[in-house]
Every structure is written in structure tokens, then in C-alpha cells.
Amino acid sequence: MGEAIQDKPTVGFKIGLLGLGTVGTGTAQILLNPVQRHPLVAELELYRVGVRSLDKPRAVDLPADRFTTDLESIVTDPAVDIVVEVIGGLEPARSLMLTAIAHGKHVVTANKAAIARFGDEIFTAATEAGVYVLLEAAVGGGIPVIEPLKQSLCANRIHTVMGIVNGTTNYILTRMQTEGGDFADILADAQQLGYAEADPTADVDGLDAADKIAILASLAFGGRIKLPEVHCEGIRQVSAADIAYADKLGFVIKLLAVAKRTPQIAPDDPEHLQVRVHPTLIPKIHPLASVNDVNNAILIEGDPVGQVMFFGPGAGAGPTASAVVSDILNIAAILTVGRGSQTSLEGKALLDPLLACSHQHYCAIAPMDELITRFYARFSTNDTPGVIGKLGTCFGDHNVSLESVVQTDIHGESAEIVVVTHNVREGNFHQALAEIRAMPSVNRVASVLRVL
Numbered sequence: 001m002g003e004a005i006q007d008k009p010t011v012g013f014k015i016g017l018l019g020l021g022t023v024g025t026g027t028a029q030i031l032l033n034p035v036q037r038h039p040l041v042a043e044l045e046l047y048r049v050g051v052r053s054l055d056k057p058r059a060v061d062l063p064a065d066r067f068t069t070d071l072e073s074i075v076t077d078p079a080v081d082i083v084v085e086v087i088g089g090l091e092p093a094r095s096l097m098l099t100a101i102a103h104g105k106h107v108v109t110a111n112k113a114a115i116a117r118f119g120d121e122i123f124t125a126a127t128e129a130g131v132y133v134l135l136e137a138a139v140g141g142g143i144p145v146i147e148p149l150k151q152s153l154c155a156n157r158i159h160t161v162m163g164i165v166n167g168t169t170n171y172i173l174t175r176m177q178t179e180g181g182d183f184a185d186i187l188a189d190a191q192q193l194g195y196a197e198a199d200p201t202a203d204v205d206g207l208d209a210a211d212k213i214a215i216l217a218s219l220a221f222g223g224r225i226k227l228p229e230v231h232c233e234g235i236r237q238v239s240a241a242d243i244a245y246a247d248k249l250g251f252v253i254k255l256l257a258v259a260k261r262t263p264q265i266a267p268d269d270p271e272h273l274q275v276r277v278h279p280t281l282i283p284k285i286h287p288l289a290s291v292n293d294v295n296n297a298i299l300i301e302g303d304p305v306g307q308v309m310f311f312g313p314g315a316g317a318g319p320t321a322s323a324v325v326s327d328i329l330n331i332a333a334i335l336t337v338g339r340g341s342q343t344s345l346e347g348k349a350l351l352d353p354l355l356a357c358s359h360q361h362y363c364a365i366a367p368m369d370e371l372i373t374r375f376y377a378r379f380s381t382n383d384t385p386g387v388i389g390k391l392g393t394c395f396g397d398h399n400v401s402l403e404s405v406v407q408t409d410i411h412g413e414s415a416e417i418v419v420v421t422h423n424v425r426e427g428n429f430h431q432a433l434a435e436i437r438a439m440p441s442v443n444r445v446a447s448v449l450r451v452l
């Protein structure tokens with residue numbers, strides 16, 4: 001039996017919040033209204049708030065002297081315990097986080113772009129300084145997935161992390177599927193709802209999802225990921241016609257992010273990962289197919305746990321702030337019980353190894369040509385006898401076997417042919433496609449998408 005716990009004096013943690021946009025405002029609203037939340041929320045003081053303009057009307061009620069446009073003064077303020085970075089972008093976010101760390105402050109961030117690019121530098125600095133950098137909000141908005149990967153699932157050998165990790169594109173694709181609306185109008189709605197990045201090309205072109213899957217892969221597979229090695233395609237090329245064909249064939253189209261160990265043929269084969277983002281035809285019966293609107297879902301497969309899926313709102317002020325504040329509370333909890341002040345024999349602050357990140361090596365990423373996957377392709381061809389046969393022969397010559405071939409939409413002399421392949425080697429499929437493009441009877445390869 002341990003000693004009886006005495007009445008605990010109020011601890012109180014001072015929060016320096018950088019940015020009061022969508023996520024910053026959601027975070028402030030939780031911190032300023034602790035009723036019926038965990039009692040530790042009441043011990044968090046929103047001490048300083050860094051903003052661009054002092055004149056802008058704000059949705060949070062705080063004394064004017066809490067605001068400053070000098071963000072450097074927050075990250076160097078000796079009174080601040082935890083810096084929350086929600087300004088987004090690469091700079092000055094990176095420098096502000098590094099300065100906060102150098103001044104012994106713990107950092108909570110939602111900034112996947114900065115972490116995916118500068119995680120190495122930021123986590124090395126944090127380990128050296130003995131502080132935590134937590135990022136639950138960076139992936140999946142309100143869905144707890146970072147902490148489960150670090151903690152609850154850490155006994156597993158993870159094989160696959162796969163999911164829908166961008167709320168904006170899922171919102172766009174869902175509305176294109178259900179109401180056939182215009183891409184630009186739907187994107188404007190996603191921006192209005194606070195889902196999209198400051199520059200929404202990061203969402204639409206898959207870059208935001210690539211940042212997120214790189215972060216998830218590094219946690220799942222225990223090594224850093226070089227972002228330029230993540231294969232990334234966005235949703236611009238997904239047309240209403242593809243959505244309609246996919247529907248007829250029993251699929252929905254989603255922007256899928258995948259990180260997977262490639263099978264080792266021999267036990268001493270070097271281990272490679274596939275890390276990729278692309279629009280994908282998902283069978284309607286697959287659990288990810290019914291993840292709609294701004295929701296995200298991440299399916300993790302590990303040994304021995306099997307499959308677990310995390311589902312919930314992937315963007316927006318409230319859900320993202322929920323994740324931000326959970327990180328703040330994790331740090332506050334550690335500091336409350338004094339675990340933040342324990343040191344090693346060399347005098348270095350000891351960090352909880354299940355919460356801190358300390359990967360040293362980079363994972364090897366397999367080339368896309370070696371991927372084994374199914375494909376969907378749509379061809380615009382002349383409606384002449386033998387076209388389907390020529391396509392079939394060309395695919396066969398390259399070891400690409402076809403699961404289905406459908407000829408539809410015959411307009412005068414032209415027709416559309418849609419094929420779905422069996423599992424094939426991606427390199428073989430592209431070789432066949434190059435030959436098909438050169439065929440006189442083929443006007444255009446209208447689209448090529450992978451199939452789960």
C-alpha cells in the first residue's frame with residue numbers, strides 16, 4: 001500500500017496559444033469552459049494568445065492583455081508551460097516550436113505539414129530538451145489514433161495502416177457521389193465549414209493526406225519517412241463519370257492513404273514499406289466505403305490484434321480542438337504527478353517512452369512499379385470492331401489479367417470502354433497502358449484509378 005494522498009494543492013498550467021483561427025478558437029473555447037470536462041481542464045490557464053491582428057473581433061471572451069502579435073514573446077515567456085501551435089504552415093511554425101522547445105516548453109501541435117517535414121529536427125530537439133511534442137490533432141481531427149498507435153497498440157507488429165485521412169476531400173467526394181454537385185462550389189462549402197487548409201490545394205492534391213500517412217507510418221513502423229518518397233495523387237482527376245461507373249460496378253471512390261509492409265519473400269530480404277495516397281475504388285461492402293462527409297477512418301492491422309478501425313470527424317473546430325486539449329491534458333497529467341521532473345544519471349529529463357518520439361532511422365520505401373494492385377481504367381475509343389480484343393491482347397502481353405470489361409456510352413463513332421483488372425504488378429500495367437495510348441483506335445485514356 002502506498003502513502004495516503006494528501007489534499008493536492010492546485011497546480012495550474014499556463015498555456016501559450018499560437019493562432020486563433022478555426023482550431024485555436026475551438027481550443028480556447030474548451031479551455032475557457034471546463035464545466036463537466038475532466039477536472040484537470042480547470043487547471044489549464046489560457047495565459048497568452050498569439051494572433052496576427054489585435055483589432056479583429058474574436059469568438060472567445062478574454063481580457064485584451066492576453067493577446068499579442070509577438071508570438072516569439074510567448075514561446076520565450078518563462079511563465080508558459082505548454083505552447084500550443086495552431087497557426088499552421090511551415091514557417092514561422094517550425095521556428096516557434098523549436099524556440100519553445102529550447103526554452104524548455106512542451107509543445108502541442110496540429111500541424112501535420114510541419115511535423116511531416118521537420119519531425120526529425122523537432123523531435124530530436126525535444127528529446128534533447130526533455131520536453132514532449134504531442135500531435136494527436138495532426139491526423140484524423142477528433143479521432144484518437146496517434147495515442148492508440150503509440151500506446152494501446154504498441155504490443156503489436158503492425159502490418160497495415162490504411163484509411164481516409166482528409167476530411168475536405170471526403171466531403172467533396174461524398175457530395176459529388178450523392179448529389180453530383182460542382183467541385184468548386186463544394187470545395188467552397190468545405191472552406192466555409194473550416195475543414196480545408198489555408199491553401200486547399202494541400203487537401204485536393206493529396207498533400208495533406210500524404211503528410212498524415214507519413215506521420216502514421218513512422219509511428220506504426222518505427223522509422224521516419226522521407227515525404228518526397230510518398231506517392232501522392234489527389235482527387236482533381238476524379239470525374240462524375242468515374243463516380244457513376246464505379247457505382248455501377250459496386251464501388252465508391254475515396255481518397256485512400258496506405259502504409260503497408262511489403263511481403264518479404266525470403267526472411268533476410270530487406271524490409272520495404274509502401275506509403276501512398278491516391279483515389280481508390282473501394283468495394284461498397286468494405287468498412288471504409290461507408291465513411292462519408294467530413295468523417296475519417298483509419299484501419300490498422302496488427303499481429304496479434306487483427307483489424308481495428310478508428311472512425312470519427314476528421315476536421316473542424318470542435319473535433320480538432322478535442323484532440324489538441326487531450327494532448328495538453330496528457331502533458332499536464334504527467335507534470336501533475338511530477339514525472340516531468342525525473343532525470344537520468346546524466347541529468348537529462350526522462351520522457352515517457354510511449355509518449356515521446358525518438359526514431360533514428362529512415363524506412364525504405366518500395367517503388368510504386370512493384371506494387372501489386374487492381375486497376376480501373378476508362379478508355380475513349382473508336383467504335384470499331386476488335387477494339388476490345390486489341391486492349392485485351394495488349395494487357396495479356398504484359399501479364400495484366402482482366403476481371404471485367406464493359407463497353408458503354410456509344411456516341412456516334414466513339415465508345416467508352418471500362419476495364420477492371422485482377423491484382424497485377426503496377427509496372428506491367430503502365431507498360432501496357434503506354435502501348436494502348438499509342439493505338440490508333442484509342443482516342444484517350446480518360447482515367448486510371450487503383451481498386452482496393
Ligand SMILES: NC(=O)C1=CN([C@@H]2O[C@H](COP(=O)(O)OP(=O)(O)OC[C@H]3O[C@@H](n4cnc5c(N)ncnc54)[C@H](O)[C@@H]3O)[C@@H](O)[C@H]2O)C=CC1
Binds near residue numbers: 069071087092138197
Ligand atoms: N481546420 C481543421 O479542421 C484542422 C486543422 N489542422 C491543422 O491545424 C492548424 C491550424 O488550422 P486552422 O485553425 O484550420 O487554420 P486557420 O487558418 O483557421 O487558423 C490559423 C490562424 O493562425 C493565424 N496565424 C497564422 N500565422 C500567424 C502568425 N505568424 N502570427 C499570428 N497568427 C498567425 C491566422 O491568422 C489564423 O487565424 C494547421 O496546421 C492545420 O493543418 C489539423 C486538423 C484539422
Ligand SMILES: N[C@@H](CC=O)C(=O)O
Binds near residue numbers: 167
Ligand atoms: N484540411 C484537413 C484538416 C484536418 O486535418 C482535412 O480536410 O482533413
